[in-house]
Amino acid sequence: MSNNNLISIISLIAVFVSLLLAFFLLTVSTKNKLANILLASFIILNAIDLSGWFIFYITKDYPNIEVFRWSTSWLINPLFYLYALSICFSDFRLKIKHLLHAIPFLLDNLVLLFKVYVVDLASKIHFLENYRDSAMRQILLIGGHLQFAYYIIAIFFILRRYKKIYQENYTDNTTITYKWLFQLTVVIVIVHSIVMFKDFLMFNGSNDVFNKAQIIVGINAVFILCWFVLKALYSPDLFRGIDSRIQPAGNLATETAVNTQIVKGIVSLENKEDILRIKEYMVQHEPYLEPSLTIQDLADQINVPVRDLSILINNQLGQHFFDFVNEYRIEKAMKILKDPARSNLTILEVLYEIGFNSKSSFNTSFKKHTNLTPTAYRQKHS
Structure with missing residues (x-):
């Protein structure tokens, strides 16, 4: 041919x-x-x-x-x-x-x-x-x-x-x-x-x-x-889009700095109080257990403008919202994995309980936070 x-x-x-x-x-x-x-x-x-x-x-x-x-x-x-x-x-x-x-x-x-x-x-x-x-x-x-x-x-x-x-x-x-x-x-x-x-x-x-x-x-x-x-x-419908009108937190922080003289890295007393209030809410109400939690959802729950919340987390705390929430999820997972009364739970059951939907993402976040895999962490503390 x-x-x-x-x-x-x-x-x-x-x-x-x-x-x-x-x-x-x-x-x-x-x-x-x-x-x-x-x-x-x-x-x-x-x-x-x-x-x-x-x-x-x-x-x-x-x-x-x-x-x-x-x-x-x-x-x-x-x-x-x-x-x-x-x-x-x-x-x-x-x-x-x-x-x-x-x-x-x-x-x-x-x-x-x-x-x-x-x-x-x-x-x-x-x-x-x-x-x-x-x-x-x-x-x-x-x-x-x-x-x-x-x-x-x-x-x-x-x-x-x-x-x-x-x-x-x-x-x-x-x-x-x-x-x-x-x-x-x-x-x-x-x-x-x-x-x-x-x-x-x-x-x-x-x-x-x-x-x-x-x-x-x-x-x-x-x-x-x-x-x-x-x-x-x-997977005929596996994509999730975001609103293009949402601005990166760095852009919001720059605008805020011009308008209110807030400088990145310098946290005012008012900001410290807001951050403490957010952290207390995360611990007491555990909104991170919702897998599809967004920054808009959290802003509505604590009655803070989403723009201010984005600047506080992404700029003042120096974290992406994704990492901020996952820290609480991993802390929750660590408690569950160390609890002898819950040793019957599989790793998959644990990750679903704390708000993750993907085993690979859970393992990556867990190892990033503890330098151990979930299985190794459980064995170490058993």
């Missing part, structure tokens, strides 16, 4: 799996429908791009369709960026301003309008036959790689902000939004790096190695899509 035939078969499989996954995302019941639509659109456009390895034998007789198919690749990276926003921030909505992301797509089609769309058939065919070695293709490929780099960097900034805000305001460690999006982004970066290497080989005339690189890209695409399918089938 020739390399071209093998590439065509692999790409055909990848496109089929892509469309299957997109159909699932568009029809499955979920709270975050917008995220699914954006991800499905991202996958469909990737399928259109992959289809070039076999569909060219059909579209070469329809130049307008073929070159328009090329141009849709400019929408892939913006869609992934918008998808990242939609799963990280629960209040994200598409707005008119997001159409600005389509400018490269529109500019490309504007150029194609005069080079392909409105010219005679002979000129269209001449353009297709000479496009592979043309300067225009090289410029567009370089532009596409630069666009990819821009959006990937933007997504990593989104992830950093999401993680910071989540740790400062939430304690439910079952969320996998960050982990999923980070893994997905890294995988896409790796695959795109292979694509860049493939394009470099094409420019240098290494056709044999180029074809092998094409096969590697196709196989990777199939495996990644299968990973997508498994994720979607087993």
Whole structure:
């Protein structure tokens, strides 16, 4: 079997799996429908791009369709960026301003309008036959790689902000939004790096190695899509977004310092009293036993503005809300593990009782606090 035939078969499989996954995302019941639509659109456009390895034998007789198919690749990276926003921030909505992301797509089609769309058939065919070695293709490929780099960097900034805000305001460690999006982004970066290497080989005339690189890209695409399918089938609604209007505590503290002359690291008498009141409430009422406790929930319970509470915990105490609450959970777990009367409880039962939902997160937090695993701690104090 020739390399071209093998590439065509692999790409055909990848496109089929892509469309299957997109159909699932568009029809499955979920709270975050917008995220699914954006991800499905991202996958469909990737399928259109992959289809070039076999569909060219059909579209070469329809130049307008073929070159328009090329141009849709400019929408892939913006869609992934918008998808990242939609799963990280629960209040994200598409707005008119997001159409600005389509400018490269529109500019490309504007150029194609005069080079392909409105010219005679002979000129269209001449353009297709000479496009592979043309300067225009090289410029567009370089532009596409630069666009990819821009959006990937933007997504990593989104992830950093999401993680910071989540740790400062939430304690439910079952969320996998960050982990999923980070893994997905890294995988896409790796695959795109292979694509860049493939394009470099094409420019240098290494056709044999180029074809092998094409096969590697196709196989990777199939495996990644299968990973997508498994994720979607087993966890169709596993993401938890945060409100994008929430500001990191560092920003709030800076604003407060300007307005009230509170300097980070210097705790006023009033702040000390508030901190003592919060700690007493945590010990007496044990709100941390609620797995989904948020900083807004705690602020409502102790009747303190959430902005002030965030500054007190994240800035004055120098802790994320996530770590602040988990300290009380671990202290509670230590008491239970040392209690002979409760030695019949399993580690899993203990972690559920104190507000954790994940064994791995409990073990990580426990070891961070005590330098021992829960099992080792129990054995030491038995």
